Amino acid sequence: MFKTKESITNFVYSFGAAIVILGALFKMTHWSLGPITGNVALAAGLITEALIFLFFAFDPPKSEESYAWENVYPELLDETAERQPRKVVNKVENKELEVSLSSKLDQMLADAKLDVSLFERLRGGIDKFSSSVDQINQTVDVSASTHKYNEQLNLAASHLESMNALYALQLEHGQKQSEFSKKYVEDIQKSAAQSEKFNEELQGLTSNLNNLNRVYGGMLSAMKS
Template sequence: MFKTKDARMNFFYSIGAAIVILGALFKMTHWSLGPISGNVALAAGLIMEAIVFIVFAFDPPKSEESYHWENVYPELLDESAERKPRKVVNQIAENKELELSLSSKLDKMLADAKLDVSMFERLRGGIEKFGASVDQINQTVDVGASTHKYNEQMNLAASHLESMNALYALQLEHGKKQSEFSKKYVEDIQKSAEQSEKFNEELQGLTSNLSSLNRVYGGMLSAMKS
């Protein structure tokens, strides 16, 4: 199953770590699995952790020889081998050659596409016309937005005017009722004044009759005394 020692040791370390984690989990959650309680699981985990560290202490780290650098650098096999100088590349010449190559390719592409100065001038003129058209569209959009805002303000003013008309009509109706009430009040006062005048006349007639009756009664008393 495991062909190398490193694979076997890695499997052993992983299983030991798993046992330690399960022991801590059983202890913290107070789980139990048959005779295996939390304390038993934690003790087994700690013992396993100790065994892992003891085994790890006797497992020496890898040496440089285990990496087999000679497969990459064969000169490491020969102790008397001299260091080979690296080939110095003229970076400036290569960059210049690359620039010339790119320039020639670009000129060839422009020639194949028949792109000359007049073509770029026409392209620039088209872009300018397109920019002018965009400006006109923006102006049209601004006018539309202003018109929409004006319509909103007009609708708001019409709504306020309707409210004022309704209030004015209510005020007129209230004034009309007040006028009718005042008119009736004046009529009632006039009727009361007429009745008061008639009452005064009747009161004066009664007073006159009483005076006449007193005179007759006085004369009768005088005649009876004589």
Template structure:
């Protein structure tokens, strides 16, 4: 049995339907993996394209559908061009009537929209509200930035505390050195040098401590400003939630009006078809 005869059988047709469905599925999944840059797209996409190529190869051997002589079943198809011209004339007549009815339906639709108070202002207000909601959602990224800045400030405060501990230890060592120097009256020259070094060390430590205090003050100011910004953002988000509730109510009312309008319009079309 050849390929053509096999594809003409019931099993062959079922196999081709499976090949069409599964092959298309693999191609779509491979394309999705490729678009999303997911791992495995280098395997799925070539595999799907290969399966599609195999399907196209076998589709060449599918049997051609038979052309039936419909004029034997419907004699009016065998009347020639005259019958077609008459059919076109009748079709045009009904088409003109349908256009007239379509204008009436359009006018009735505009009237219903006006009665339902669905105007361009409502649609424009809804669009503006959605845009405002999108802007407020975009501002949420500022919270992450504020959190990072706060973590940086905490690290700086920890470093400042460590430096203060080091300064305290240095003062303690300096006090011990002064006690030893005071007890050693015989080494007056060494006492002067040690006292000078200690004074320089204390001055340097005091400078570092002042810098740390200034840095802490600056971080405190920055953090206060950040918390004020966060409070403003939370206030804006609260207002945005209220606006979202109001927009949801308006959208629900709009959906209800459109549903009622669709029902009326469907009844009108049913009545028109019944008249025909």
């Protein structure tokens, strides 16, 4: 498990950090485990942290020999190796290299039959494609406008249908109101006729009472005489 010094050091640091975290947790949550209260756990954690720092003070840092630089730079193993000067390319060689590259590029273009006329046709094709894309965009715009116009027409038709339904409802309500008013007038007329008949009957009753009073008065007069 502990094959190297670094593994032992890593275990000590990790184990001590776990004790410190548990001590802080016991203190903040006021936990207790038998005689181990929050204060005891926090004190144990802080003491452990102090011991870890003390142990770290006596842990020497790694030396340069611990890094195997020779695996990356094998020339470090050769103590007699000297610094190799960089090769500087003069202007003539650079120009020859440019000419060689240019000639190779021209040869490649010639082998691929890429001449000026081909590039002109390619440019013409790109221009035609661009104009076609513009026409498609215009068609799409017209289609979008037509779709929007159709939506507006459908919305207007829906509003008109709602207005027609409202008008029909209002007309039906008006007809019912007219029938109710007509019936109300008829009831008033009937009530007036009944009132007139009642008045006539009341007048007849009054006339009969007057006649009875006269007869009764005549009888009283006859009895007194």
